[in-house]
Amino acid sequence: MMGELAYKVRRFSEADLESVIKINRTCLPENYSSNFFIDIYRSYPEGFLVAEYNGEVVGYIMCRVEFGFSEFGRFRLTKKIHVVSIAVMVQHRRKGLAKTLLTEAIKALDRKYGCSEVFLEVRVSNQPAINLYRKLGFRDIRVIHHYYIDSEDALVMARKLPLEEDLESEAG
Ligand code: ACO
Numbered sequence: 132m133m134g135e136l137a138y139k140v141r142r143f144s145e146a147d148l149e150s151v152i153k154i155n156r157t158c159l160p161e162n163y164s165s166n167f168f169i170d171i172y173r174s175y176p177e178g179f180l181v182a183e184y185n186g187e188v189v190g191y192i193m194c195r196v197e198f199g200f201s202e203f204g205r206f207r208l209t210k211k212i213h214v215v216s217i218a219v220m221v222q223h224r225r226k227g228l229a230k231t232l233l234t235e236a237i238k239a240l241d242r243k244y245g246c247s248e249v250f251l252e253v254r255v256s257n258q259p260a261i262n263l264y265r266k267l268g269f270r271d272i273r274v275i276h277h278y279y280i281d282s283e284d285a286l287v288m289a290r291k292l293p294l295e296e297d298l299e300s301e302a303g
Pocket residue numbers: 158159214215216217218219220223224225226227228229230231251252253254257258259260262263264266
């Protein structure tokens with residue numbers, strides 16, 4: 132899937148900001164200020180990656196680490212990776228880029244912070260993304276009513292860490 136040398140996944144750098152903002156605005160209705168991207172990058176650089184095609188940025192993932200209640204119940208406090216935003220330009224989809232971005236970012240943050248789970252919110256209508264997360268072992272946790280600005284519901288999905296070896300090696 133990632134056999135084509137033209138594709139490469141690497142750490143975000145501040146020189147990529149404009150490209151990432153453009154991809155975010157093209158692919159998603161949830162858009163953020165430059166400061167929001169930069170603040171997350173400076174706090175959690177291991178969790179902010181980009182995918183390149185022939186040197187052009189065509190996808191990104193942005194994550195942070197949060198301390199709060201486990202998504203798996205029992206009011207247990209835990210360190211969780213939050214996948215804040217991920218997108219791949221439409222011409223470069225179904226090549227495994229999102230899967231690689233997710234596995235690489237999760238592994239890097241888990242290595243540094245020792246997290247016990249990873250979670251995210253996704254629009255209940257976003258079947259491609261939900262399929263991707265299920266394939267990576269995420270489970271449906273709960274629905275947040277009217278989460279998005281247009282009042283669509285969010286599905287919270289989560290999985291326990293670490294990622295299994297099969298996912299880690301397949302992503303390389
Ligand atoms: N239909 C069905 N299954 C899909 C689809 C789809 N359109 N896209 C991905 N999948 C599943 C498949 O199982 C796929 O494996 P396969 O191609 O071998 O069948 C698997 O996910 C891996 O797909 P990737 O190629 O890694 O995913 P891609 O690089 O195409 O990116 C993404 C997926 C990020 C959801 C892309 O479609 C996109 O950018 N969408 C618009 C932005 C978006 O919705 N982002 C997620 C919002 S939620 C959040 O950010 C936390």
